[in-house]
Amino acid sequence: MGPITVKALDGVDMKIKRGEYLSIMGPSGSGKSTLFNVVGGIDRPTRGRVYIDGVDIAKLDAYELAWLRCRKIGYIFQTFNLIPVLTAIENVTLPMIFAGVGREERVRRATEILETVGLGDRLHHKPAELSGGQQQRVAVARALANRPAIVLADEPTGNLDLETGLEIINLLRGLNKSEGVTIIAATHDLKMLDVSDRIVYLRDGRVDRYETRAEVYIGAKE
Numbered sequence: 001m002g003p004i005t006v007k008a009l010d011g012v013d014m015k016i017k018r019g020e021y022l023s024i025m026g027p028s029g030s031g032k033s034t035l036f037n038v039v040g041g042i043d044r045p046t047r048g049r050v051y052i053d054g055v056d057i058a059k060l061d062a063y064e065l066a067w068l069r070c071r072k073i074g075y076i077f078q079t080f081n082l083i084p085v086l087t088a089i090e091n092v093t094l095p096m097i098f099a100g101v102g103r104e105e106r107v108r109r110a111t112e113i114l115e116t117v118g119l120g121d122r123l124h125h126k127p128a129e130l131s132g133g134q135q136q137r138v139a140v141a142r143a144l145a146n147r148p149a150i151v152l153a154d155e156p157t158g159n160l161d162l163e164t165g166l167e168i169i170n171l172l173r174g175l176n177k178s179e180g181v182t183i184i185a186a187t188h189d190l191k192m193l194d195v196s197d198r199i200v201y202l203r204d205g206r207v208d209r210y211e212t213r214a215e216v217y218i219g220a221k222e
Contacts, residue, residue, distance in 0.1 A: 018149070041073065
């Protein structure tokens with residue numbers, strides 16, 4: 001910013017375990033979204049390394065990075081980011097087209113995932129015909145379309161009411177447990193603490209502290 005250098009992330013060093021449910025918390029401007037985007041291969045770090053399954057993704061070229069994002073990572077956005085002219089099942093099958101999955105398998109898998117997230121009766125509804133919670137469920141289903149190892153959820157309950165937000169949180173936790181998917185959520189939602197294995201608190205681009213769910217409960221009691 002002019003003569004001033006602002007480090008969105010500054011010396012962050014962390015490991016995330018396979019199958020872990022991790023919440024990234026911190027005030028606005030703390031670096032949550034930047035950390036989220038660096039882990040997901042959306043932004044490249046100016047310095048440092050990001051390893052997924054032993055591969056430094058910061059060194060991959062655009063094609064390799066696109067391949068990795070398509071097959072290893074699922075994204076859930078606060079604003080849903082569904083394509084308005086496509087139905088629920090078409091939104092979910094779209095990532096599978098990019099991954100080269102055949103049509104019959106795409107339809108079968110998308111139907112199965114939508115049924116898993118409770119939308120078996122909304123397969124052919126477009127986003128405008130769905131509630132906010134239902135749209136987020138479609139977004140969750142789309143994130144799981146290519147059976148990713150990691151799901152990145154950026155404020156997944158930010159645009160939802162309390163009850164619907166809790167449903168989405170429990171849905172993500174259930175999928176984390178049943179499918180073994182690693183969930184990394186950037187969030188302000190304290191309800192996330194109930195399902196997180198670990199919470200990372202960021203401040204001014206640095207890791208302020210880590211807490212486990214048990215430690216959060218003990219602190220709350222104290």
